[in-house]
Amino acid sequence: MGRLIRGQTDNPSGKRGRPDRRARGMAILVFTATFASFSSARATGDPARGAKEFGVCAACHSLNPELNKTGPSLATVWGRKAGGLPSFGRYSPALKGSGAVWNEASLDGWLINPAGYIPNNNMTFPGIPDAKVRTDIIAFLKAVGETGRGGPPVDIPAAYTATPLNLRELKPDQEVTAIRSCRDSYFVATADGRIRPFWDESLRFETDASPLGPFPGKPAILPSGMLGDRAAVIFAQPSEISSFIRQKC
Numbered sequence: 001m002g003r004l005i006r007g008q009t010d011n012p013s014g015k016r017g018r019p020d021r022r023a024r025g026m027a028i029l030v031f032t033a034t035f036a037s038f039s040s041a042r043a044t045g046d047p048a049r050g051a052k053e054f055g056v057c058a059a060c061h062s063l064n065p066e067l068n069k070t071g072p073s074l075a076t077v078w079g080r081k082a083g084g085l086p087s088f089g090r091y092s093p094a095l096k097g098s099g100a101v102w103n104e105a106s107l108d109g110w111l112i113n114p115a116g117y118i119p120n121n122n123m124t125f126p127g128i129p130d131a132k133v134r135t136d137i138i139a140f141l142k143a144v145g146e147t148g149r150g151g152p153p154v155d156i157p158a159a160y161t162a163t164p165l166n167l168r169e170l171k172p173d174q175e176v177t178a179i180r181s182c183r184d185s186y187f188v189a190t191a192d193g194r195i196r197p198f199w200d201e202s203l204r205f206e207t208d209a210s211p212l213g214p215f216p217g218k219p220a221i222l223p224s225g226m227l228g229d230r231a232a233v234i235f236a237q238p239s240e241i242s243s244f245i246r247q248k249c
């Protein structure tokens with residue numbers, strides 16, 4: 001906690017501390033040039049390498065400002081207050097109350113060991129022991145943030161900003177018209193006239209309340225998993241689920 005409070009008072013905007021850190025980095029370079037390479041948390045990262053390394057984050061974080069996944073969009077994380085993205089409704093009280101502001105130092109502390117830096121947070125990620133990798137990812141997030149504020153353009157891989165499939169524009173084989181349940185089976189009928197059987201443990205029911213989620217009363221079915229036997233039926237809202245499924249053998 002001490003680290004956070006210090007970061008907060010010295011460095012409320014994430015800007016004031018930077019020249020200071022650079023000056024200290026210079027001193028290390030002058031006096032112990034050999035150690036400078038080990039002090040990589042203070043070295044400049046490579047945003048292009050960071051763009052590739054961000055792949056480990058991308059399963060949970062988009063760089064599309066409109067898209068939150070398991071975690072909040074990181075498109076505008078640079079300089080943001082921790083827990084400060086209004087469109088993300090799943091922050092832990094711990095993160096929101098931490099007082100952290102995301103800059104080089106706080107991101108480095110977070111990415112070394114998220115659970116140690118802000119105990120009881122919701123990010124199930126073990127951390128990145130390699131300082132070089134952390135520095136690169138941080139340089140990339142900084143470049144992304146500064147591009148958004150008129151800085152030089154940065155190459156953001158399209159996968160990081162891609163929007164998910166629009167479930168309001170379904171093909172007939174994706175539009176569910178009826179679901180019947182009998183013992184351990186579901187039978188899912190789609191708008192192309194097919195009825196597919198599923199073992200009940202292979203079919204997941206989900207909701208998507210985002211603007212890309214399905215229209216009410218028109219759930220979508222999408223394959224999930226690798227073997228072709230699993231699928232997810234996605235409804236507009238939870239109240240639809242049990243009323244849509246008819247129990248009949």
Ligand code: HEC
Nearest residue numbers: 056057060070071072082083084091092095121122123125
């Ligand atoms: C398994 C999913 C998952 C992975 C992988 C993951 N995160 Fe997160 N991240 C989350 C969640 C969930 C939160 C919200 C935590 C909370 O509220 O306590 C979060 C929060 C954050 C925050 C705080 C954002 C804010 O608005 O305050 C940052 C910064 C962050 N993650 C960076 C990263 C980076 C960088 C990586 C990759 C090195 C990464 N995360 C990997 C799920 C993940």
